[in-house]
Amino acid sequence: MSEEPTPGKGKGKEREKAARKLHRAIDGLSDEQVTQLLDLNPALAHELGSGHGDGDPGAAAEALKRLNLQEIMTGLASSGKNVKDMGAYKFWATQPVPKFGEGDSPDEQVAEGPIKVQTVEEIPKEPAPLLDGFEWSTIDLLDDAQLTEVWELLNGHYVEDDEAMFRFNYSTSILKWAMMPPGWKKEWYRGVRASQSRKLVGFIAAIPVELRVRDKVLHASEVNFLCIHKKLRSKRLAPVLIKEITRLCNLEGVFQAIYTGGIVLPKPVSTCRYFHRAINWPKLYEVGFSPLPSNSKPQFQIRKYAVPDRTSLRGLREMQKKDVGAVQDLLTRYLAKFDMAAEFNKQEVEHWLLHNKKDALEDQVVWTYVVEDDHKKITDFISFYCLESSVIGPSTHSNVKAAYLFYYATEIGLAKPVDREALKARLNALVSDSLVYCKQYKFDVYNALSLMDNALFLEEQKFGPGDGQLHYYLFNYRANPIAGGIDKRNRLDPEALSGIGKTQI
Ligand SMILES: CC(C)(COP(=O)(O)OP(=O)(O)OC[C@H]1O[C@@H](n2cnc3c(N)ncnc32)[C@H](O)[C@@H]1OP(=O)(O)O)[C@@H](O)C(=O)NCCC(=O)NCCS
Structure with missing residues (x-):
């Protein structure tokens, strides 16, 4: 999901300093302090597998110390609006995506390939029902009025930086360019409308992509522009939209996807x-x-x-x-x-x-x-x-x-x-x-x-x-980590150039 490039405001240095301090601090913590820290931070406790204070504090302390700076940085990056998403990953835990901790060490290479294998015949032909008062709507981007509706939704409700100072404003021309490359599929622009007002309140899109991951080429989709009206946030509508775009891609025989985002989910490949x-x-x-x-x-x-x-x-x-x-x-x-x-x-x-x-x-x-x-x-x-x-x-x-x-x-x-x-x-x-x-x-x-x-x-x-x-x-694809061009301290790494050759709009 294209970014989310939270437009940066040059706070990288302060954050790096804070991360280094935190790393040093963790090294000096007693078991009791670690327990307290984990109690205060259930998301972290969950990730370390220690539960809410009922796990083994010694093991948790060790796990905490093993966290590298990059992981701490990632945790810091997910402040503010992302805090909720660092919780239990109730939805993502049910999806064919790698889990945190899987294949994390350099000597633990995973076999790359699909996580779940399905056939088109197994895929439901109808969408899952929506809450009362809402209905599914396939958006026709060739119709200027519908394209404008998507623009309006994104213009008012799409990605903002952490301090809500800037919000992406994709023009209708960039939307057409980003969403209608050769081979685009008219079913892959899915909206949710309020039944009474007909207002578009949710949207998600996918485009086809032949994606090479190392030596294998995946006939995949690229999912983007997930957006829910601000008044309908935190109602678990995002998982419904994600499952729907998955179903629509699956119906076309596409079982793998690439997406990007500014928030931490299980589990980044880069x-x-x-x-x-x-x-x-x-x-x-x-x-x-x-x-x-x-x-x-x-x-x-x-x-x-x-x-x-x-x-x-x-x-x-x-x-x-x-x-x-x-x-x-x-x-x-x-x-x-x-x-x-x-x-x-x-x-x-x-x-x-x-x-x-x-x-x-x-x-x-x-x-x-x-x-x-x-x-x-x-x-x-x-x-x-x-x-x-x-x-x-x-x-x-x-x-x-x-x-x-x-x-x-x-x-x-x-x-x-x-x-x-x-x-x-x-x-x-x-x-x-x-x-x-x-x-x-x-x-x-x-x-x-x-x-x-x-x-x-x-x-x-x-x-x-x-x-x-x-x-x-x-x-739905397990792959070993790919270098993102930054080192463990979140700094440019000219020695280990990135393995990413894919941009997302
Ligand atoms: C992203 C957005 C659609 C999420 O909606 P929401 O109302 O906050 O969240 P919901 O209650 O519907 O769903 C929460 C679930 O969706 C997941 N989720 C949230 N944002 C997500 C994203 N960008 N990509 C994938 N999953 C996401 C959460 O992790 C959570 O699942 P979990 O329990 O497994 O952790 C909404 O916040 C939004 O429109 N934001 C502005 C646009 C935006 O950031 N789009 C994404 C671009 S990458």
């Missing part, structure tokens, strides 16, 4: 961190997105984030339709480096990367630039998409226009063996030039995750760590 590169620093400061560091001044920040007016790479130009084949070939070879990635055919590459010139500029969703060498060969490309967030509280600005780094590839990364320094230099040049375009198109901030080879350029390009994480989940 965790990436969000990074943010300010472009319009004064605006980001005014809306409360970027802090002013205590040793800095606004003019220093503005200078720090200045972006050149011109690009530097020779042969860089906007992608055109004639480039689709070359870009698909390059992207396919580049994505093969990663443990998990989608397999895109030409139609999909055209859909995801080529801007439709017929669209007005305000409807442009994706920007892709290729590098064409002197022999007319496409050697590199880089892309980003636009996703605005609404500023929720009182502010002189109503929105933040964010560019999200999307896919990229370069021949330099495909040399055998790879010249790491050359790859690093090339990726820095590509990202730096894409920043020039982001600035030209008036984006306020450029966001990227710690996935792919991003650790090679994020710091140099002045992306700062945010407070959001993005957890990757696989439904």
